Amino acid sequence: MGESSAATVAATLKALSDPLRIRMLSAISTDPRGEACVCDLEALAHVSQPTISHHLKVMRDAGVLESERRGTWVYYSITPSQRAAVTALLDSFTPAAVSPESAETKVIDVDARLDHIAADLQEAHPSLDAQLVAFVVRESYAGLARRATVSTLILPLAEKFARQRLTDLSRDKTLTKPQVLFVCVANAGRSQLAAALVNQRSGGRIVARSAGSTPAGSINPYVRSLVEVIDPDGVNDAFPKPLTDDAVRAADIVITMGCGDVCPIVPGVQYQDWAVGDPALASPQGVEAIRDDIARRVDTLISSLERA
Missing domain, CATH: 1.10.8.1060 (Corynebacterium glutamicum thioredoxin-dependent arsenate reductase, N-terminal domain)
Incomplete structure (x- = not known):
C-alpha cells in the first residue's frame, strides 16, 4: 500500500474510532430505509442531539456518510463508494473482533x-x-x-x-384527568399530531395517548418536527405504538383516524371518527394544513371535555 493510500485509510479509521460512531454506522447500515436522521439515532446513547449531529458530521467529513436535508431534518446514508468497505467492517471484521x-x-x-x-x-x-x-x-x-x-x-x-x-x-377514571386515545393505522402522523396538540393546548388538564392498528417502524420525520415544536417535553414519547386493549379501556374517548373498525368496543368508552388527511401522502404544506385541521378539532374536543 502506498503512502497516500495508507494516509486515506488511516484518516477514515480515525473518523470511526469511537464506539458510538460504530453503533450509529451499524444502525444506518441496517435500517430498511437505508438512511437515518438524528431523531432515529438519539436513543442509542444518553447524549444530546448536537452530540449525535457532531458524530455524524465527523463521518460525513471523512466521506463515509452523505447527507440530505428534508425540511427540518437531515438524513444520513452510507456513501455509495464506501458501502463495500462499511459492509466489510460490520459483517466481516466485527464478528472476527468480537x-x-x-x-x-x-x-x-x-x-x-x-x-x-x-x-x-x-x-x-x-x-x-x-x-x-x-x-x-x-x-x-x-x-x-x-x-x-x-x-x-x-x-x-x-x-x-x-x-x-x-x-x-x-388508572381510576373517577379520580384522574380525562384521557383521550387517538388511533390511526401507522401511528406515525395524524394520531401523533392530535395527541401532542391535546397535551399542549389543554395545559396538561387532559391526557392524550396515541396508537396504531399497524404501527410503522418510525414516526414521519416532518410530523416529528411539528410535534417537537408543539410539545417539546413530550416529543421523546412520540414513537409508533401498537394498539392494546388496556389503552382502549383506560380511555374516556377513543378517536379513530382512518383505521377502520379495529378498535375493541368497551362499554363506557365514547367513540368518534375524525376524517382527516394522511401526512404520509401529503407535501410539507399539506402536513401543515392537516395539523391546522386537527388543531381546530382538538379545540372543540377540549371545550367539550372541560364542560362535562
Whole structure:
C-alpha cells in the first residue's frame, strides 16, 4: 500500500474510532430505509442531539456518510463508494473482533435488562401483580421489535411503552384527568399530531395517548418536527405504538383516524371518527394544513371535555 493510500485509510479509521460512531454506522447500515436522521439515532446513547449531529458530521467529513436535508431534518446514508468497505467492517471484521462469548452475553443482557425494567416498574405499580408487570414489559418489547427500524432503540422505547401501559392499567377514571386515545393505522402522523396538540393546548388538564392498528417502524420525520415544536417535553414519547386493549379501556374517548373498525368496543368508552388527511401522502404544506385541521378539532374536543 502506498503512502497516500495508507494516509486515506488511516484518516477514515480515525473518523470511526469511537464506539458510538460504530453503533450509529451499524444502525444506518441496517435500517430498511437505508438512511437515518438524528431523531432515529438519539436513543442509542444518553447524549444530546448536537452530540449525535457532531458524530455524524465527523463521518460525513471523512466521506463515509452523505447527507440530505428534508425540511427540518437531515438524513444520513452510507456513501455509495464506501458501502463495500462499511459492509466489510460490520459483517466481516466485527464478528472476527468480537468473541462468541461477547455476542452471547449481549443476548443475555437484553433478557436481564427486561427483568430489570420489570422490577423497576413493579416498584412504581405495587398494586399490580409482578407476573402481569413482567408480561407487559416483554409483550411491549416484542410488539415494538417486530417493526423497529433501528434495533438498538427497542429497549428504551419498550420501557416507555410498558410504563404507559401499566399507568393505564392502574388508572381510576373517577379520580384522574380525562384521557383521550387517538388511533390511526401507522401511528406515525395524524394520531401523533392530535395527541401532542391535546397535551399542549389543554395545559396538561387532559391526557392524550396515541396508537396504531399497524404501527410503522418510525414516526414521519416532518410530523416529528411539528410535534417537537408543539410539545417539546413530550416529543421523546412520540414513537409508533401498537394498539392494546388496556389503552382502549383506560380511555374516556377513543378517536379513530382512518383505521377502520379495529378498535375493541368497551362499554363506557365514547367513540368518534375524525376524517382527516394522511401526512404520509401529503407535501410539507399539506402536513401543515392537516395539523391546522386537527388543531381546530382538538379545540372543540377540549371545550367539550372541560364542560362535562
